[in-house]
Amino acid sequence: MPVQLEAYHTLLTQLPPQVTLVAVSKTKPVSDILALYREGQRDFGENYVQELLEKQPQLPVDIRWHFIGHLQSNKVKYLAPFVHLIHGVDSFSLLKEIQKQGAKANRRLDCLLQVHIAQEETKFGMNEAEVLQTLSQASFTHVRIKGLMGMGTNGVDEQTQRAEFEGLKTLFDKCRSTETAARSTEIPARDLEIDTLSMGMSGDYLLAIACGSTMVRVGSLLFGGR
Ligand SMILES: *Cc1c(COP(=O)(O)O)cnc(C)c1O
Numbered sequence: 001m002p003v004q005l006e007a008y009h010t011l012l013t014q015l016p017p018q019v020t021l022v023a024v025s026k027t028k029p030v031s032d033i034l035a036l037y038r039e040g041q042r043d044f045g046e047n048y049v050q051e052l053l054e055k056q057p058q059l060p061v062d063i064r065w066h067f068i069g070h071l072q073s074n075k076v077k078y079l080a081p082f083v084h085l086i087h088g089v090d091s092f093s094l095l096k097e098i099q100k101q102g103a104k105a106n107r108r109l110d111c112l113l114q115v116h117i118a119q120e121e122t123k124f125g126m127n128e129a130e131v132l133q134t135l136s137q138a139s140f141t142h143v144r145i146k147g148l149m150g151m152g153t154n155g156v157d158e159q160t161q162r163a164e165f166e167g168l169k170t171l172f173d174k175c176r177s178t179e180t181a182a183r184s185t186e187i188p189a190r191d192l193e194i195d196t197l198s199m200g201m202s203g204d205y206l207l208a209i210a211c212g213s214t215m216v217r218v219g220s221l222l223f224g225g226r
Contacts, residue, residue: 066084068149088149117152148197
C-alpha cells in the first residue's frame, strides 16, 4: 500500500498547534519514510531497535527519531547517540541505564514515562504511585523527563477509551504540579521538564486530543496496514 498522502494532509489540518504528530513507520521501508519527509514530516516513531538502526543511517539527519517500543536496558547504548525522545520508560532501572548511556554520548536524553492505563495485562507501564515516586527520586544529569505516554485498551467502547485517556491526563497534570513544587523549593529541577503527553493512535487520536494529548503516534492511517 502506498503512503497515504491525502490522509496525512487531512490529519495535519485536524491537529491543534500544540499537538505534535509522530509518524509511526515500523515495518515500513525507508522509501515510505522519505515520501512523508518530502511533505515536511520530521518526527518518526519506531518500535524495534534493530530496525531503527538499519533505517536511521539511510535517512536525512534532521529526522527526529522517537523510540516508542519496549526498550531493553542492554539496547539503550545503540539509541543514545541520536534518539530524540524515548517514549516507553517503565522502570527506574531503565532510567539509570539511560543516564549512563546519555553521559557516554554526552547528550541529555529526553524520556516519557509509560503509564499502564489499559485493562490489558499485556501492555507495559508504571502505575500512578510508581510515576510519582520516580519523579520524586529523579536526579539525573543526562536524562530529562518530559512527560507521560500511554496506550488505551484495544477495541473497547468510546466511553472506556475516554475514561482511560482522562485518567492519564489527570496524572499528567499532577506530575506538572509536582514539577512546579520542586521548582518552588529552589532545588534545581532541570531533569524534569514536563510538557508532553503522548497518547492517541490511528483509531483514537481525535479522542486523545480532545482529552489533552500533546503528541499523537499514528502509523497505519499514514502508511497503510502492517
Ligand atoms: C504501532 C504503534 C503505534 C501506531 O499504531 P497505529 O494504530 O498503526 O496508528 C502507536 N504507538 C505505539 C506504541 C505503537 O506500537
